[in-house]
Amino acid sequence: ELVMTQSPATLSVSPGERATLSCRASQSVSSNLAWYQQKPGQAPRLLIYGASTRATGIPARFSGSGSGTEFTLTISSVQSEDFADYYCQQYNNWPLTFGQGTRLEIK
Amino acid sequence: EVQLVESGGVLVQPGGSLRLSCAASGFTFSSYDMHWVRQATGKGLEWVSAISTAGDTYYPGSVKGRFTISRENAKNSLYLQMNSLRAGDTAVYYCARGSYDSSGYTFDYWGQGTLVTVSS
Numbered sequence: 001e002l003v004m005t006q007s008p009a010t011l012s013v014s015p016g017e018r019a020t021l022s023c024r025a026s027q028s029v030s031s032n033l034a035w036y037q038q039k040p041g042q043a044p045r046l047l048i049y050g051a052s053t054r055a056t057g058i059p060a061r062f063s064g065s066g067s068g069t070e071f072t073l074t075i076s077s078v079q080s081e082d083f084a085d086y087y088c089q090q091y092n093n094w095p096l097t098f099g100q101g102t103r104l105e106i107k
Numbered sequence: 108e109v110q111l112v113e114s115g116g117v118l119v120q121p122g123g124s125l126r127l128s129c130a131a132s133g134f135t136f137s138s139y140d141m142h143w144v145r146q147a148t149g150k151g152l153e154w155v156s157a158i159s160t161a162g163d164t165y166y167p168g169s170v171k172g173r174f175t176i177s178r179e180n181a182k183n184s185l186y187l188q189m190n191s192l193r194a195g196d197t198a199v200y201y202c203a204r205g206s207y208d209s210s211g212y213t214f215d216y217w218g219q220g221t222l223v224t225v226s227s
Contacts, residue, residue: 042219044214049211049213095165
């Protein structure tokens with residue numbers, strides 16, 4: 001099974017700061033990687049897919065990069081509504097697998 | 108508007124069975140893969156099963172042989188039959204639509220989830 005590892009587990013930033021979240025795959029997933037945001041009590045929301053394509057309606061402050069085994073989600077200037085949990089997910093191999101998540105919290 | 112509404116989550120005893128449903132609307136259901144994803148309280152997301160437009164099914168090892176995903180296109184409905192339930196299956200179960208485009212594959216719409224609790 002392909003393992004996705006996210007770091008850090010928790011990231012503390014102040015509003016307006018840049019946030020960088022990492023995701024590493026145990027083997028290459030090419031660019032077959034997505035990022036999801038989840039707020040308490042809500043379903044996940046698609047942010048990024050194809051490693052770098054923003055989903056419809058996602059603000060430009062969210063960007064994704066990487067390929068192979070190393071991926072990054074960057075929030076250029078964190079807004080109050082961005083404090084949430086973030087998950088990466090690979091769809092290159094069955095079974096589909098998620099990372100364990102990064103919690104973005106207010107510093 | 109795309110909507111996915113799950114139902115069927117209840118308290119069930121270990122070893123028991125349960126069938127979850129997901130009612131879809133706002134899109135051509137038969138044209139999309141569909142998935143189940145679960146989340147235990149305070150934990151991360153775990154993909155549980157998928158069914159393609161052609162009816163091909165996929166499972167992770169943790170549920171293979173115990174869970175069965177199915178779809179009824181005429182009723183715009185997705186199902187998850189869960190047998191031999193264990194405490195570790197306790198979670199909120201989400202149905203999600205799988206969607207392809209030139210940039211990749213996504214779970215682009217999710218339901219709000221239904222809670223399954225396995226306990227004696």
